[in-house]
Amino acid sequence: MEERNSIVKTPLNNVLAQRRSKSYRRSMQSCVEATNLEYTSGHLTALRTPRSRRTPKSRDITKQVDPDQVALLVTKEWQLSYVTPLYHFRHTQLKYYSKQLSAFIVSEKQQGLAIEVGQELGFKVNFSVVLGLAEMDEDAETVFIQILSKQAFAAKDDAQKVVWSGWLTCVNGDLEYLRSLPSEFVSLPLLCTRGPESLTVLIKSWFEKTFDCCFGPLGINSTNLQWLAALWTGCHPTINIQYLKLVWTLPTLPPMDVKYTIHPQDAWELWDSVRQDDITDVSIEEVTRFIKVLQSHFFRHFRIDLSAGSLMQVSTALGSSHHSGKIKIASPTYITTILQLLTECALLKMPI
Amino acid sequence: MSLLKPFSKLPGLNTANILLVENEEQFQQKLADTVVLHEKNVNVNVRLARSLPLPMENEESRPRIDLVVFIIHLTSELSFQSAETSLKYLDPGYFLGKVCFLVTNARNASVPPERLVSVRKLAASLHCPLLCAEDQTTEGVTTAAHRLLAILKVAAGLVPMATGLYLSTFTRCTVPSDIDQQNFE
Numbered sequence: 001m002e003e004r005n006s007i008v009k010t011p012l013n014n015v016l017a018q019r020r021s022k023s024y025r026r027s028m029q030s031c032v033e034a035t036n037l038e039y040t041s042g043h044l045t046a047l048r049t050p051r052s053r054r055t056p057k058s059r060d061i062t063k064q065v066d067p068d069q070v071a072l073l074v075t076k077e078w079q080l081s082y083v084t085p086l087y088h089f090r091h092t093q094l095k096y097y098s099k100q101l102s103a104f105i106v107s108e109k110q111q112g113l114a115i116e117v118g119q120e121l122g123f124k125v126n127f128s129v130v131l132g133l134a135e136m137d138e139d140a141e142t143v144f145i146q147i148l149s150k151q152a153f154a155a156k157d158d159a160q161k162v163v164w165s166g167w168l169t170c171v172n173g174d175l176e177y178l179r180s181l182p183s184e185f186v187s188l189p190l191l192c193t194r195g196p197e198s199l200t201v202l203i204k205s206w207f208e209k210t211f212d213c214c215f216g217p218l219g220i221n222s223t224n225l226q227w228l229a230a231l232w233t234g235c236h237p238t239i240n241i242q243y244l245k246l247v248w249t250l251p252t253l254p255p256m257d258v259k260y261t262i263h264p265q266d267a268w269e270l271w272d273s274v275r276q277d278d279i280t281d282v283s284i285e286e287v288t289r290f291i292k293v294l295q296s297h298f299f300r301h302f303r304i305d306l307s308a309g310s311l312m313q314v315s316t317a318l319g320s321s322h323h324s325g326k327i328k329i330a331s332p333t334y335i336t337t338i339l340q341l342l343t344e345c346a347l348l349k350m351p352i
Numbered sequence: 353m354s355l356l357k358p359f360s361k362l363p364g365l366n367t368a369n370i371l372l373v374e375n376e377e378q379f380q381q382k383l384a385d386t387v388v389l390h391e392k393n394v395n396v397n398v399r400l401a402r403s404l405p406l407p408m409e410n411e412e413s414r415p416r417i418d419l420v421v422f423i424i425h426l427t428s429e430l431s432f433q434s435a436e437t438s439l440k441y442l443d444p445g446y447f448l449g450k451v452c453f454l455v456t457n458a459r460n461a462s463v464p465p466e467r468l469v470s471v472r473k474l475a476a477s478l479h480c481p482l483l484c485a486e487d488q489t490t491e492g493v494t495t496a497a498h499r500l501l502a503i504l505k506v507a508a509g510l511v512p513m514a515t516g517l518y519l520s521t522f523t524r525c526t527v528p529s530d531i532d533q534q535n536f537e
Contacts, residue, residue, distance in 0.1 A: 307428065
């Protein structure tokens with residue numbers, strides 16, 4: 001009797017075990033297929049991080065973009081943030097957005113005041129489109145936002161001045177990602193802002209309420225700073241970079257900053273010797289070798305190993321970039337390469 | 353080449369010896385103090401080193417090292433490179449469950465993600481466990497110390513029915529291969 005019982009029981013147990021594992025697998029698959037949340041163990045990010053880039057070509061951007069608008073973007077220092085895709089953002093409704101945003105700012109500034117105290121600082125918002133910066137068809141056009149306001153203590157007839165400016169852009173974004181977005185979403189992953197932090201916070205909260213997106217700080221990590229250093233040095237023959245300055249922070253007590261300035265011709269010769277013959281692509285190995293050679297030269301003279309610290313800032317005459325996410329583009333010739341790199345950083349940093 | 357050999361000396365009674373290798377020499381002191389504080393039943397000796405090879409002068413007086421822990425700070429490239437060069441001075445017998453990698457600042461946003469991936473690849477290729485630790489708070493240091501003690505006791509042979517090699521088949525670091533990733537996509 002017992003033997004028969006055990007014979008009957010064992011297959012049941014086996015079947016149960018099989019069913020459990022199959023349903024687990026099916027539920028895992030459906031879970032992964034239904035949502036687009038890919039579990040990135042860091043390996044996927046490493047796969048998506050580019051290992052080589054096209055060499056930057058000098059282009060007269062003013063042929064494609066209005067020179068006045070280009071002048072708005074260059075020679076100013078911008079703080080970077082990343083933006084998740086915007087829901088129902090229409091490039092045709094910019095005037096409507098301007099009115100809404102100015103009303104929002106005025107109401108937020110007046111919150112808590114029962115009677116109007118002081119002068120009326122009328123805020124006027126300008127949304128405009130910078131046509132021509134987008135490289136591919138999938139890229140959305142750049143949107144430029146300016147906030148003008150009368151200065152406090154200004155005379156009655158003084159014109160309004162620009163208090164805050166910012167722009168949302170997407171240059172050469174990841175094709176697969178842009179194509180996979182549903183049609184109601186517009187992806188402009190890079191936000192560059194300049195102005196008082198209070199206004200930046202207000203504008204971000206308005207965007208979050210209106211377009212259901214999320215903002216986050218975007219830093220430029222040391223690998224990307226090294227890319228910028230190498231790409232800018234590579235531009236030396238066409239446009240004189242005048243200097244290559246690298247700033248490291250070493251974790252000593254007290255922390256030591258090392259400013260390492262290199263003559264442009266020497267930097268260019270070093271970069272040229274590191275470069276392989278492939279003129280169309282620059283690979284990450286060449287960039288790391290370039291930086292390693294600079295570090296070993298420094299070590300030979302000062303016995304300080306810079307790889308123990310972290311790279312904080314890279315600047316040339318073409319622009320400067322800081323680890324905390326500040327970028328300044330001084331010349332419009334290579335602007336698309338820099339924006340492409342920053343768009344990639346923003347897309348990689350985004351939570352989805 | 354003076355390789356550190358795992359079985360060339362006799363073990364001590366109820367003793368476990370751990371070697372912490374760290375280029376920056378900051379975290380190892382805190383970790384050593386906490387490890388010694390939290391272990392009551394076993395005599396734990398913690399030895400600190402900046403890098404391998406260990407100095408020849410102490411060769412005779414040094415006890416048998418049961419576990420070698422490489423502490424890598426992800427904020428600096430030098431930390432990783434120094435750990436890599438130190439690996440050459442370990443006898444291959446150590447990689448059967450007597451080596452462990454400890455990584456700090458893995459969640460730091462300013463660290464390029466490629467560095468953690470390369471440390472994981474290194475640990476996976478050597479079949480060693482990879483622990484992530486938080487070195488700024490006392491809870492983080494205590495947690496790391498407890499985990500190291502657990503692995504140390506097995507590696508020193510003080511846990512019945514478990515050896516370092518047996519444990520390392522469960523705790524070793526794995527890097528998902530490209531095939532697995534394609535299945536998810």
